[in-house]
Amino acid sequence: MNDQKNKWIWVGVAVVVVAVVVAVVIWFMGGEQGPNLGPIPVHAPTGQVIEGFPKGLILGTAPSSGTVTDFFAGITNSYSINYSSSTNQYTAEWISSSTLAALYAQYRAYLADNGWTITNHADTAVIKFIYATNASSSIVNIVITPQEKGAPSKGSKVIASYVSTAQAQ
Numbered sequence: 001m002n003d004q005k006n007k008w009i010w011v012g013v014a015v016v017v018v019a020v021v022v023a024v025v026i027w028f029m030g031g032e033q034g035p036n037l038g039p040i041p042v043h044a045p046t047g048q049v050i051e052g053f054p055k056g057l058i059l060g061t062a063p064s065s066g067t068v069t070d071f072f073a074g075i076t077n078s079y080s081i082n083y084s085s086s087t088n089q090y091t092a093e094w095i096s097s098s099t100l101a102a103l104y105a106q107y108r109a110y111l112a113d114n115g116w117t118i119t120n121h122a123d124t125a126v127i128k129f130i131y132a133t134n135a136s137s138s139i140v141n142i143v144i145t146p147q148e149k150g151a152p153s154k155g156s157k158v159i160a161s162y163v164s165t166a167q168a169q
């Protein structure tokens with residue numbers, strides 16, 4: 001189990017190192033106009049889902065009432081990033097009272113039932129993720145972690161990102 005946890009720690013460290021290197025390169029590519037920081041995220045108002053995010057990707061139950069319909073009042077963060085005229089990312093984050101295992105199973109079933117092909121996934125005690133594509137070149141990435149560190153049975157934090165391209169429209 002510790003080997004698995006250590007692997008995820010090293011993956012996290014590698015992601016941070018790559019992000020820092022990319023940020024430095026972007027800074028220096030800015031030229032005379034200053035640093036080119038790339039596309040700027042557009043955030044939805046607190047508690048709302050950004051327009052363009054497929055609300056069908058929000059699964060699980062809300063901590064307060066146990067109903068999915070109350071989720072939209074409990075979104076912790078949601079934003080979009082416009083990379084180009086043909087590529088956009090929409091992300092939503094929320095807390096669910098559902099367990100990691102229950103959400104992971106729900107997402108695998110939902111994606112399979114809705115034309116998505118799961119191309120990568122992980123199912124560990126401390127993190128679960130699913131990366132899927134569909135025929136219209138869209139991508140979805142779902143990361144599920146414990147709401148409370150070390151307490152995977154006390155609810156989950158979910159981050160779902162959907163990337164659409166012009167071919168998908």
